[in-house]
Amino acid sequence: NAGVTQTPKFQVLKTGQSMTLQCAQDMNHNSMYWYRQDPGMGLRLIYYSASEGTTDKGEVPNGYNVSRLNKREFSLRLESAAPSQTSVYFCASIEGTGVQPQHFGDGTRLSIL
């Protein structure tokens, strides 16, 4: 089925460890986005990629890096995880003429101890 796929679904890290969250979409969308969701705060934009080869900071980029590997894949990396990065992370994509994400992944639930 077409959509946005995120891996892993769950992860527990220790403070200071690094990891990469993977996101892939098979809808040939140009734009891809990473958000984090914290209780009582809705979703906040971390980074986005308007097209292959470009990335830009969103509202809360500190502590994260991203890579737009190709048109399908957009990864989010935590270089040195901190407890404040405990959150649920969502990836989304937008089709070429759209103005809002139509398709979100099911999320990666990340706990940092």
Next chain:
Amino acid sequence: AQSVTQLDSQVPVFEEAPVELRCNYSSSVSVYLFWYVQYPNQGLQLLLKYLSGSTLVKGINGFEAEFNKSQTSFHLRKPSVHISDTAEYFCAVGKWGKLQFGAGTQVVVTP
């Protein structure tokens, strides 16, 4: 700058009763407004959107919303809810994926 306030954190409602979820926004420019629904352990799904034109917007699953520019509101309504409407609902403002989300309203539908 843009921001969104969802006025109710939780709304309990009986099955087949109507529901209204309130959303107020602030923006210094023309706005695009959205409502999303999130079922447990899933990502967000777009319910409806206001880009321009008619202020009454109809979405999926029987939901509708009315854009009120003078009151800077975009309230979501459904005339008769089902158990399956139990979920969290998010109002958002912005475009091109650079959205400001509200904190969410948890709707709990009971028989």
